[in-house]
Amino acid sequence: MRHVDPAGTGRAGAQAQPDDHPLPTPGTLPDTSVTDPAVNHHVNPRTDDLAVNPGTDPAVNPGANPGMNPERSSGTNSGVGRAVNPALNPAVDPDMNEVVGRDDLLLVTLDTLRYDVAAELAAQGRLPNLARHLPGGVWERRHAPGSFTYASHQAMFAGFLPTPATPGPHPRLFAARFAGSESTAAGTWVFDTPDLVGGLAKAGYHTACIGGVGFFNRRGALGSVLPGLFAESHWEPGFGVTSPTSFEEQVRRAEQVVAALPAGRRLFLFVNVSALHQPNWFHLPGATKEAGDSRETHAAALEYVDRHIGRLFAAASARRRCFAVVCSDHGTAYGDDGFTGHRIGHEAVWTVPYAHFFLDHGEPTT
Template identity: 55%
Template structure:
């Protein structure tokens, strides 16, 4: 596993949630996603929540998706709350705050959230909870699910912030990518319904845009540790189900990757 005690303090940290990306869609597009999968394949994991709000609460509490295997010894956590009485792995980074975001801030990180789906829109009190974990949070209408160029706008915003960021600054940059979440039918012109195929097309679009972000991050003073995964999948009619916030393997299986830039 990654030695998080060696990462925190010495690396910038990038966390991206590819909202609603199904594990099977991610694997089918692996060859077509050079930026996300250039250094390795997706790992199959189980999400701790079946929809955005629940899953991100768990992530920010240090509960990232769990490896999808029954070997408990492989379920080593990168982040863990301090002084819980549980034994932890020597490479697990321990935080003494309510969540990893404020924990990283306590280590001198500037914490930034670039929102995507509605739970990050800050439009109503509930949609201010998740962005509220961060020192700085940004959401624009064109970062949301209704804009077919949302990832382009989100990445442009991140690049603007990076341009103005001091080289010695420790950064924890979080981005919730909205493009893969429904509606995504417009990624295949002429299609009127969301499907596994239109979700795959959305993922290809997202990979192309994230390449620009990775390129700039590579030029930063510190190496960047990247955590990229989905918060939950979604059903397109499997077992009669549509959507998420329900228990079905197309929802609970999620793709997960970690790598360095």
């Protein structure tokens, strides 16, 4: 178990002594998380993957590929459902059994981003840093697995990323072992844990979360569920929806997380970007709080994210090649058909932008 140092840097410290945590009240479980209240940086001893099987830890055994499943590598796909599209195009449908254990992984959720706004800005050349990584320079149109942050992320962390908005079945990148699955394909990385985060930890990855919206703030039981899946999690008010500099602060923390990790250790980094979520009026010059948020301020928030996302990509690929998934968890309505907000069944909410791609080692910041 690691300690968080008093300065809040999150670097590993001394082992906790037996009296560091009081004995629990009879009939209750002890709180085994370690917290620095100044920055809300958590290390979760239950999922801290620093002690792993050396035979499958790439840091100890560079030749190990913990993502390989013997059944799947033999091509039988036994017990995990029907194979879909066994002939893979590596540029579009990478074999995740080769990726996991070899590359670092980055999942970025652009919380609340609408597909139509993202597609328009990419087509207009207003997202230069994102667009140069999007396959063909365009976002893929997909359907969200949920209509609000909590539901959508629970699904994504179970392997259900946004689904292509065309008839399927569509092979998934990640999937829990589940008999009868019609979206588990030859290139799907299958895990035997309840969630993807735990599966990657078991495969030797250090898992780190940089939260944004309130479901990641650990300020209550509900806000602790999603970050609690990770070995290391970070949130502070500067990362939240009311901060005009939220994404810059999140990127700075991501750079620190990467720099603190041993070079040989594989990393799964998750960043929930809060900048697009309401309120976002302050990202558009001349907009006012009284006028409120609009489709235009939503677009300005995405341009703000694009200006800084190159630094995040550079950090994620600083140690080795990185496989990145960048997507929205759900959209939001700005008066569409009389609706405002999300957690509703509307086209503006369930249709989201999606992309996955490789970041080469040493990716430039711009």
